[in-house]
Amino acid sequence: MVLRRPVSQLQGLALQAAAVLFILLVWGALTWGSPEERVLSPLTLPSPFEVAGHVKTLWFDAALTRSTGWSLWRILLGFGLAALIGIPVGIAAGCFRAVESFLKPVTLFLRNVPIAALIPLTLVWFGLGETQKVFFIFIACIGFVIFDTTRAILDVDERYAETAYTLGAKKHQVIWKVLIPLALPDVFNSLRLLFGLAFGYIVLAELIDAKFGLGYIVQVAQRRGPREHIYLVLFVIVTLAFCIDRLLWFTQKKLFPYRFVEEGE
Amino acid sequence: MAGTEVPKAKDGHPADWAPEVVPVEQEPHGPKPPVVQFKQVTKRFRQGSQWSTAIENVSFVVEDLPEMGEFITILGPSGCGKSTVLRLIAGLQPQFPPTVGEVLIFGQPVAGPGPDRGMVFQDYSSYPNRSVLGNVEFGLELQGMPRKERRELARVWIEKVGLGGHETKYPHELSGGMRQRVAIARSLALHPRIILMDEPFGALDPETRYSMQELLIGLWRELAATVFFVTHSISEAAYLGDRVYIMKSGPGRLEEEIKLPRPDESPIAVESRNDFREVVALLKEKVHGAAARKRSETAD
Numbered sequence: 307m308v309l310r311r312p313v314s315q316l317q318g319l320a321l322q323a324a325a326v327l328f329i330l331l332v333w334g335a336l337t338w339g340s341p342e343e344r345v346l347s348p349l350t351l352p353s354p355f356e357v358a359g360h361v362k363t364l365w366f367d368a369a370l371t372r373s374t375g376w377s378l379w380r381i382l383l384g385f386g387l388a389a390l391i392g393i394p395v396g397i398a399a400g401c402f403r404a405v406e407s408f409l410k411p412v413t414l415f416l417r418n419v420p421i422a423a424l425i426p427l428t429l430v431w432f433g434l435g436e437t438q439k440v441f442f443i444f445i446a447c448i449g450f451v452i453f454d455t456t457r458a459i460l461d462v463d464e465r466y467a468e469t470a471y472t473l474g475a476k477k478h479q480v481i482w483k484v485l486i487p488l489a490l491p492d493v494f495n496s497l498r499l500l501f502g503l504a505f506g507y508i509v510l511a512e513l514i515d516a517k518f519g520l521g522y523i524v525q526v527a528q529r530r531g532p533r534e535h536i537y538l539v540l541f542v543i544v545t546l547a548f549c550i551d552r553l554l555w556f557t558q559k560k561l562f563p564y565r566f567v568e569e570g571e
Numbered sequence: 572m573a574g575t576e577v578p579k580a581k582d583g584h585p586a587d588w589a590p591e592v593v594p595v596e597q598e599p600h601g602p603k604p605p606v607v608q609f610k611q612v613t614k615r616f617r618q619g620s621q622w623s624t625a626i627e628n629v630s631f632v633v634e635d636l637p638e639m640g641e642f643i644t645i646l647g648p649s650g651c652g653k654s655t656v657l658r659l660i661a662g663l664q665p666q667f668p669p670t671v672g673e674v675l676i677f678g679q680p681v682a683g684p685g686p687d688r689g690m691v692f693q694d695y696s697s698y699p700n701r702s703v704l705g706n707v708e709f710g711l712e713l714q715g716m717p718r719k720e721r722r723e724l725a726r727v728w729i730e731k732v733g734l735g736g737h738e739t740k741y742p743h744e745l746s747g748g749m750r751q752r753v754a755i756a757r758s759l760a761l762h763p764r765i766i767l768m769d770e771p772f773g774a775l776d777p778e779t780r781y782s783m784q785e786l787l788i789g790l791w792r793e794l795a796a797t798v799f800f801v802t803h804s805i806s807e808a809a810y811l812g813d814r815v816y817i818m819k820s821g822p823g824r825l826e827e828e829i830k831l832p833r834p835d836e837s838p839i840a841v842e843s844r845n846d847f848r849e850v851v852a853l854l855k856e857k858v859h860g861a862a863a864r865k866r867s868e869t870a871d
Contacts, residue, residue: 463695465695465696468661468692469690469695469698469754470709470713471662471663471683471684472661472686472690472758473686473709473757473758473761474685474686474710474713474714483709483713484698487700488698488700562700564700564742567743
């Protein structure tokens with residue numbers, strides 16, 4: 307095998323399928339047979355068949371779609387708010403470095419604070435209920451949105467601004483017609499990645515006092531069972547996050563086609 | 572060979588293409604204010620606790636020739652301050668403002684960049700998020716020209732630089748030469764009196780380079796603008812320039828210029844002429860002599 311050489315698409319798919327098969331086989335082997343003779347007891351790890359058998363109860367009894375809807379809605383609100391405030395602030399910080407310096411302590415704090423530690427704090431501030439969950443997502447994301455947007459503005463090559471100046475552009479025109487449009491692809495990309503993170507955060511927030519939500523299902527299943535739901539919800543979350551990520555990625559490709567080509571000569 | 576000696580063509584008869592090596596014109600003598608005047612311009616940069624001098628005491632004058640502009644090419648070793656001179660005329664930071672001295676455009680000190688001084692760079696020259704049309708009309712858009720009007724004008728310029736039919740393409744779909752055509756059209760659409768070009772053809776292959784040189788000369792004749800053209804290619808400087816400024820490094824200075832007759836042949840045809848080769852040889856000695864002198868200075 308040549309070092310660092312990519313495998314063919316077919317080989318890649320085959321290897322990935324092999325990995326899934328391998329995991330299922332190990333899982334199946336560990337949970338094979340009647341409950342008494344298994345390597346791992348069904349309480350620790352249910353068999354793949356038992357997990358698959360609970361799709362119906364998850365869907366109907368645990369109201370999967372409603373909970374998924376709630377989780378998405380909370381992310382959308384918290385994340386949307388973070389984007390709505392973070393993007394303009396980040397643009398201002400990228401254009402005017404004094405703003406960046408002024409905000410630095412705050413963004414540095416928000417990007418480095420352990421997210422889980424914010425949960426008790428948001429509970430103190432916003433109580434139980436929806437506001438707390440939305441603001442938890444907001445606080446968890448806003449620092450990253452500001453920082454990444456600032457970077458995106460700063461990463462626009464100075465040549466583009468200089469060219470605009472020699473074409474008679476005023477400062478505000480350079481901001482609106484050069485820096486923002488050229489930074490937008492990077493901003494979109496960072497939002498896409500952050501959305502994936504936000505998905506993880508919402509489950510965390512929903513583990514504590516939620517009436518619906520994917521995190522809520524996990525928490526109920528852990529306390530009252532069936533445990534199979536935990537595995538299914540994890541699978542649902544990963545699948546959903548992956549699908550949304552792909553969707554955003556294709557949107558990105560459509561919106562900024564020039565960012566997805568090899569430099570042609 | 573002494574620098575000021577006029578070379579003779581190899582085939583015996585005196586070269587009709589005689590370069591004239593003279594000290595750089597420093598004082599204006601026309602009744603009108605010169606297009607560009609550098610008055611003892613020095614630019615220093617602070618690097619940590621050290622100061623480095625990009626150019627020192629550079630003075631020159633480019634007169635306003637009615638109904639025609641001059642084509643000035645600037646040659647010199649790396650780090651001699653060629654780009655600094657260009658960016659000082661353009662009014663671009665951090666080279667602008669000068670540490671000492673004055674840069675005058677039509678008698679007025681430069682206050683900052685403006686559309687009267689168009690600039691074409693070597694890279695990142697066209698906006699990747701705009702089509703060819705969007706790029707070419709960009710300057711006009713910045714001036715607040717109504718959409719319909721500026722589109723029309725942009726199309727005229729796209730035609731002039733030979734990009735007709737490519738209006739809706741994006742820069743990533745164009746070759747390097749085509750992208751430079753876009754940048755030239757965008758800049759010239761504003762009818763600048765001064766055109767600044769910082770190695771615009773530096774990244775192009777020789778054939779594209781030749782065709783770009785011919786295109787540029789054609790457009791320049793039509794516009795009657797004054798062009799400052801920085802290049803590393805000696806034959807390019809010789810072919811394009813009415814005058815070639817020779818800059819020296821350590822620190823950047825400008826002492827000599829070489830006046831050249833304008834060829835009426837294509838750049839390829841000219842390269843096989845003996846007298847052109849003589850000019851190139853002379854320029855080469857001027858430039859590399861400058862580099863060699865720098866080496867001996869540092870050795871002292």
